Amino acid sequence: MSTSPAHLELVKALARIVGDAHLYIGDDRVAPFVSDWTRRFGGPCVAVVRPASAAEVAEIMRACAAAGVPVLPQGGNTGLVGGSVPAASGQQPPVIISLLRLTELGAVDGLAGQVTVGAGATLGDVQRHAVAAGWNYGVDLAARDSATIGGTVATNAGGIHVIAHGMTRAQVVGIEAVLPDGSVISHLSGMLKDNTGYDLAGLLCGSEGTLGIITSVRLKLHRPLGRTTLSLVGAASYADALALMSRAGVASESNAPGSRLLAAEVIDAPSMDLVCALADLPWPLEQRWPVVVLLEVVDGGDGSGLPLDESADAVVAFDAADQARLWAYRERQADAYGAVGIVHKLDVSVPLPKLADCADELVALIGTLPDVTTFGIFGHLADGNMHVEIVGPLADDLRADLAVLECVAGYGGSISAEHGVGRAKAADLHLCRSAGEIAAMRAIKGALDPQGLMNPGVLFA
Secondary structure (H helix, E strand, C coil), X not given: CCCCHHHHHHHHHHHHHHCHHHEECCHHHHHHHCECCCCCCECCCCEEECCCCHHHHHHHHHHHHHHCXXXXXXXXXXXXXXXXXXXXXXXCCCEEEECCXXXXXXXXXXXXXXXXXXXXXXXXXXXXXXXXXXCEECCCCCCCCCCEHHHHHHCCCCCCCHHHHCCHHHHEEEEEEECXXXXXXXXXXXXXXXXXXXXHHHHHXXXXXXXXXXXXXXXXXXXXXXXXXXXXXEECCHHHHHHHHHHHHHHHHHCCCCCEEEEEEEEEHHHHHHHHHHCCCCCCCCCCCCEEEEEEEECCCCCCCCCCCCCXXXXXXXXXXXXXXXXXXXXXXXXXXXXXXXXXXXXXXCCHHHHHHHHHHHHHHHCCCCCCCEEEXXXXXXXXXXXXXEECCCCCCCHHHHHHHHHHHHCCCECCCCCCCCCCCHHHHHHCCCHHHHHHHHHHHHHHCCCCCECCCCCCC
16 A cells, blocks of 8 residues: 555545445455456555445545545456456556445336346346346356446446347446546436437446446346257367357247247367366267357257257256256356466457358467467357467466457457456557547547546556
8 A cells, every 4th residue: 555645645534434444455455356367467556445335436436536546446356357456557556446335136126127236236146136036137157156237337248148138238227327526327217218318328338447436237137038958069160160059049040939049159179178177077078079069049948949960969958957067168167277377368259250260260370379388269159259268478478469369350350359458458459449439439538537537547558
């Protein structure tokens, strides 16, 4: 912690707002908040403060603005691009505002199919809350029990069910947030028809904490789709994997009402080998395949929506226990790579018609890069989102990162599919956004945050 007189006065002011028990200073107290999951990003902070309401967040924001000290909003700190932790150097240390105490789960509105929740509620808690009321929340990802709703909204998280329900932005029908000047905006009615000006909820969704601090969100829910069938299938190539997914989509659409493709995931052989070894899982298929595909279809639980013939090397799961066993091969990938060493995580997306060629080129390219010891690709096949995991280069060696991002940009892809830009990719934003687009985004940032206090260094280099 800084010992400058200005920072000491600010810390005293913050303690008066939230109480000493919810103000953390000192290396040991702030350690869980200043380094992210990848172990590649992190830096010093003035303090960590844990407010219990939007009103307290507003007071904190006003105090920091008066002191000219940057602010960094933080949820579950499960980010992978340095957007939820301070910069290592070169920037003024921020006050981290942890939103983990904002955990309110409002009553589910059964008429509208909506619920209002606090930004600090975990994705898993919201899912269980919705299920208990006879509904589902449309976003799901492996970090469900640590990622917070505020964080998933701030990064416009995707996950495994985008093909069925869309990204997080498609689930947000209202928002409450604190702006950089300490004012509170609240629009939580959830009306689907409300054409009264700018969509501030949509603007804050995906803004990565650079425009304001999300404190509460009104979410759209979905009725349960019915029983599902999950299959894990071997494929000879990415092209074959895409063809298999396409047939699953056609098959599910042609079956009984309610049939649909819910998820399509892909895992390459090196990633399968790694998760089998480190998570003590057996190789699930009879043969070893270059690519393995997970397909989940809503079809009454009889497999009728799956495009499998007798020659397919596949495992099919109908009940929840068997499905959880198969999902483990996909959901434990990040942990498996993390156990090997420092991971360069490249979250990218490519138009589906170009995905197979891009994936093949990436595999050939990464194999030639210096210092790479382990690498693989897994991700969300249905929406063209590949997670490229690279182990070997030092944390600050960005040569492999840039090579992957330039390759993806060459196929008309995005350098960030769902994790955000953060600090990791801020210098590379030009690869997939025009100068005009970046200027427009900077203008919005400047209008709402003229002091530049909100998560500086994130999104823009």
